[in-house]
Amino acid sequence: xxxxxxxxxxxxxxxxxxxxxxxxxxxxxxxxxxxxxxxxxxxxxxxxxxxxxxxxxxxxxxxxxxxxxxxxxxxxxxxxxxxxxxxxxxxxxxxxxxxxxxxxxxxxxxxxxxxxxxxxxxxxxxxxxxxxxxxxxxxxxxxxxxxxxxxxxxxxxxxxxxxxxxxxxxxxxxxxxxxxxxxxxxxxxxxxxxxxxxxxxxxxxxxxxxxxxxxxxxxxxxxxxxxxxxxxxxxxxxxxxxxxxxxxxxxxxxxxxxxxxxxxxx
Numbered sequence: 001x002x003x004x005x006x007x008x009x010x011x012x013x014x015x016x017x018x019x020x021x022x023x024x025x026x027x028x029x030x031x032x033x034x035x036x037x038x039x040x041x042x043x044x045x046x047x048x049x050x051x052x053x054x055x056x057x058x059x060x061x062x063x064x065x066x067x068x069x070x071x072x073x074x075x076x077x078x079x080x081x082x083x084x085x086x087x088x089x090x091x092x093x094x095x096x097x098x099x100x101x102x103x104x105x106x107x108x109x110x111x112x113x114x115x116x117x118x119x120x121x122x123x124x125x126x127x128x129x130x131x132x133x134x135x136x137x138x139x140x141x142x143x144x145x146x147x148x149x150x151x152x153x154x155x156x157x158x159x160x161x162x163x164x165x166x167x168x169x170x171x172x173x174x175x176x177x178x179x180x181x182x183x184x185x186x187x188x189x190x191x192x193x194x195x196x197x198x199x200x201x202x203x204x205x206x207x208x209x210x211x212x213x214x215x216x217x218x219x220x221x222x223x224x225x226x227x228x229x230x231x232x233x234x235x236x237x238x239x240x241x242x243x244x245x246x247x248x249x250x251x252x253x254x255x256x257x258x259x260x261x262x263x264x265x266x
Contacts, residue, residue, distance in 0.1 A: 004031045004112060007082035009075055009186065013099040014042040021051055021064065023105045030109060031095070034065045034085060035265035036078040074189025075169075076196075085176050094178060096171040103128060103170040107213050111172035114209050119219040123209035124177050125201050128170030133208040151234075153193055158237050161202040164210055166195045177206050192236040199240060203249045 006024055007077050010017060011083040017035070021023045022244070048066045067085055079096055086094050093112055095105045107128055114126035130136050131152060137145050148167065155166040169191070180199045188196050201208060 002032065002089060002091045004029075004093045004095065004101055004108075005084065005086045006031050006033050006095040006097050006108065007079055008033060008035050008097055009078035009082070010035055010037045010040060010044050010099050010100050011072055012042045014040070014047060017044050017047050018051060020099050021048070021055075023101075024108065025055060025063065027105060029109055030063070031065045031113065032091070034067060034082050035081045035099075036067045036069065038069050038072045038078065053247065058085060066205050074193075075191065076186060076189040076193030079193065080124075080182065080186060083173075083182060087175060087178060087182075092175050094173045094175060096173075098169060099113075101219070102216055104216070105214065107170065107211070108172075110211050111170070114211050115172050115174050116217055121209070122207075123172075124170040124174050124206035125198070126210045127165060127198070127208060127210045128213040128215075129163075129165040129170050129210035130213065130215045133162045133212045136214045137217075138213065138214060139219075140215075154234070155167050155237055158241050159195075159199055159202075159237065160201060161208075163198055163202070163208055166198050167191055169214075170213060171197075177201060177204075180204060180206075185257050187240075188236050190242060195237060196240055199244075203244060245260045 008020065021033055021035075024033055034049045035045075037048070039045075045066060045068050048064065052062065052066070055062070065085075067081060069081070082093055093115060095108060095111065097108070111126040111128060114123045116122075132147060133143060137148070140148075152164060152166055156162065156164075158167075169236060171194075181197070181204060184198055184200065186193065186200070196229070198208060211262050
């Protein structure tokens with residue numbers, strides 16, 4: 001069974017993509033990479049194809065994979081497509097990470113061990129958290145820091161879950177978590193997707209652990225954040241909470257048993 005896969009969505013990340021791939025592959029523990037590219041006109045996908053020749057197969061499979069989609073279909077659907085691709089190939093631990101080095105690839109190892117190490121505190125979901133120990137954000141304007149921090153306060157108030165950084169996008173999931181929650185419709189496509197995924201994991205009773213990280217804003221390329229994405233997150237949380245009152249969340253063990261056969265068909 002394959003162990004670790006990092007899913008990295010991209011759109012016009014030509015300035016970062018080679019460096020982030022080489023950095024992940026230089027880590028002391030092996031991680032495979034799946035780039036999910038939404039038709040980047042700057043040649044991001046072609047760069048990945050060229051790099052596949054630099055990282056040939058090791059054993060039964062390649063380490064660098066590319067999933068190309070037509071046009072900008074949204075962050076949420078990129079991750080969902082990437083997760084389904086990975087589950088169908090038997091990966092045990094799946095990671096979300098940005099391509100722009102705002103997430104330090106060295107922290108992948110820490111997220112992995114939070115989910116993989118045996119013991120009573122083992123996590124089902126490990127979240128790279130900017131706010132678990134104060135505010136650990138570098139190069140963001142104060143307005144954006146405040147918006148992000150108080151978005152977390154708002155989400156905790158509305159949903160009742162205790163995650164300090166619910167909008168975080170640097171995450172490790174155990175495969176069995178995604179096998180359960182992806183059999184339910186995930187509605188949001190922007191950054192509200194991150195909130196919805198954590199909320200759904202929490203409602204199913206999966207253990208979420210926050211791992212402190214330092215988030216550094218991109219130095220190359222253009223941010224994808226917009227007011228539309230922010231509004232989706234604000235109003236989507238209310239809609240998500242109300243919808244949860246009319247939805248039955250099967251306990252995770254029962255749910256995993258029922259879905260054991262259907263995972264192979266993803």
